[in-house]
Amino acid sequence: MMTIPDRRGTPVPTVGLIATRIMELRKRRGLMIALIVMNIGFPALFLFIRLLGHAFWPRTSPPAGGSQIFGVLAAGFLPTFGFVAAATVGCTAGSRDLTEGMFRHLVVTGRSRLALYLARIPAGLAIVVPVVAIVYTILCAVCAFAAPTVVTDNGVNIPPGLSRAGFANWAEGHAELVVCNFLANPPGNVDCPSGPGTSSVSSATPGQAAPPALEALAVKIASQDYPGYASILRSPPTSVMIEGGLWIELEATVGFILGLGLASLMGQRTLPVIFLIMFQIILTPILSGISIAHLQDLQRSFVGLAVSRLEPSGLPTTVGGMPGVTGGVGGPGSVRLPESATEAVCVIIAWLAAWTILGAWRMATRDA
Numbered sequence: 001m002m003t004i005p006d007r008r009g010t011p012v013p014t015v016g017l018i019a020t021r022i023m024e025l026r027k028r029r030g031l032m033i034a035l036i037v038m039n040i041g042f043p044a045l046f047l048f049i050r051l052l053g054h055a056f057w058p059r060t061s062p063p064a065g066g067s068q069i070f071g072v073l074a075a076g077f078l079p080t081f082g083f084v085a086a087a088t089v090g091c092t093a094g095s096r097d098l099t100e101g102m103f104r105h106l107v108v109t110g111r112s113r114l115a116l117y118l119a120r121i122p123a124g125l126a127i128v129v130p131v132v133a134i135v136y137t138i139l140c141a142v143c144a145f146a147a148p149t150v151v152t153d154n155g156v157n158i159p160p161g162l163s164r165a166g167f168a169n170w171a172e173g174h175a176e177l178v179v180c181n182f183l184a185n186p187p188g189n190v191d192c193p194s195g196p197g198t199s200s201v202s203s204a205t206p207g208q209a210a211p212p213a214l215e216a217l218a219v220k221i222a223s224q225d226y227p228g229y230a231s232i233l234r235s236p237p238t239s240v241m242i243e244g245g246l247w248i249e250l251e252a253t254v255g256f257i258l259g260l261g262l263a264s265l266m267g268q269r270t271l272p273v274i275f276l277i278m279f280q281i282i283l284t285p286i287l288s289g290i291s292i293a294h295l296q297d298l299q300r301s302f303v304g305l306a307v308s309r310l311e312p313s314g315l316p317t318t319v320g321g322m323p324g325v326t327g328g329v330g331g332p333g334s335v336r337l338p339e340s341a342t343e344a345v346c347v348i349i350a351w352l353a354a355w356t357i358l359g360a361w362r363m364a365t366r367d368a
Contacts, residue, residue, distance in 0.1 A: 011112045013119035021123030024096065031092055035127070038085050040135045043073060047142045054146070065146035067233040073139055074236075074244045075315040078132070080280060082248055083255035086128045087276040090259025093120045094359060095269040098366075117264065117360045124256050132252045133245070140241045147235035153228065154181045160234055164226050171222035175210035178218040182225055187217075240314030247315075251307055254348065255280070258303075261355030265362045279304070300339050306347035309339050 026032060050069075053061035096102070097116075150157040156177060162170060171178045179186050210218070236244075255276065262272040284304030292299060299305060 011114040011118070013115045013122075017111070017115060017119045018123050018126075021093070021119050022126050025089065025093060025123060025127055028092065028096075031089065032127075035085050035089060035131055038081050039078075039131050040138070042081070043077060043135050044138055046073075047138065051142070051146060063146055063148045065143035065235060066148050067143070067236045070139065070143040070236040070241075070244075071316045074136075074248065075311070078136060078139070079248050079251040082128075082132050082252040083280045084277055085131075086124075086252040086255035087259035087280070088273055089124050089128055090256040090261075091263035091269045091272045091276070093124045094260040094263030095267060095272075098267050099269065113364045114360055117363045120260060121257070121356070124260065125253060128252050128256050129249055132249055136245045136248060140236070140245075144235045144241075149234070151229065151232045151234060153225070153232055156181045158229065162229075164223070167226050167229060168219045168222045171218040172215045175215045175218035178221055179214060182221045237314060240312055243312035244315055247307075247311055250310065250348075254303060254307060254352065257352045258355055261359035264359035267362075267366070284308075300343065301347055303348055303351040305339070306344040306351075309344040310341060310348075 047064055047069075050061070050064035054063050149160075151160045152158070156174075158167075158170065258279075259272060259276055262275065263269055266272055284302075287299055287302055288305055288308055
């Protein structure tokens with residue numbers, strides 16, 4: 001008669017053990033509801049309101065999508081809240097057995113403690129990664145299919161995709177509009193409706209012909225401003241959306257691994273969650289926005305800066321962003337420490353490995 005080998009002592013987690021860990025996390029309804037509301041509910045509600053606003057009040061409500069909305073959410077909201085939510089799931093997975101008094105029962109089954117710990121990594125990521133992917137897919141779909149039909153430059157709506165000559169021809173036909181909106185101090189003989197620098201969103205056909213001198217000035221302005229017009233995108237490029245999704249998933253993965261290791265090390269969930277929220281919302285933006293003399297190597301070894309270094313170039317820089325948010329458009333005083341992508345990857349791998357080792361070591365040495 002064949003005997004089934006006993007694999008309970010192997011440090012490699014089995015598929016059944018991983019599936020059990022997934023089920024245990026999914027059964028925590030409060031955690032799942034908070035995860036879905038924080039990561040999917042808020043962004044989806046925001047985009048839905050913008051869709052309704054533009055559908056019913058198109059003159060006063062801008063389109064729901066576009067590259068600007070994509071940049072704000074993909075570089076600011078999603079990575080920050082994705083990290084926090086993933087860290088919360090990681091802290092729950094790392095402390096659940098202790099807080100619920102189940103650790104002793106797991107140990108007496110004879111299963112390897114290392115396998116019990118390692119099984120939580122794919123189990124938690126199997127929940128976190130799809131949730132982040134769902135909300136990011138919603139964002140990309142709205143920003144791509146509900147993007148503006150025109151390009152807005154200096155408050156003026158302009159047909160997209162014009163060549164340099166086409167842009168000059170358009171400016172010649174809208175000379176007064178271009179001069180009033182593209183120049184900080186229009187000539188005194190130009191009658192701007194709302195004064196110099198008025199912000200108009202009119203892209204209507206030209207009205208009465210402007211004086212030749214004014215048309216020549218508009219063409220000159222258009223020639224100088226064309227690089228800025230050409231760089232404006234109505235919707236995010238496909239490559240940026242793919243790279244941004246992978247980067248946001250990396251942010252969530254880092255948050256989960258840190259939460260899992262810290263909660264296992266401390267044996268509880270509340271304090272690790274608080275520490276990681278402060279880490280992401282307070283400490284990372286501060287260290288990202290300043291350069292400390294003689295401590296740059298120490299700053300570069302910080303995982304938050306390493307993840308920011310890998311942010312796709314098509315997204316607004318995370319350095320010097322909005323207070324309390326990792327992402328956002330960098331300000332005039334923003335700095336980014338010189339760091340290669342290879343160095344950033346090595347720092348991230350080192351942090352993930354270190355916290356996995358610490359969490360597994362604490363579980364292996366904890367009294368049952």
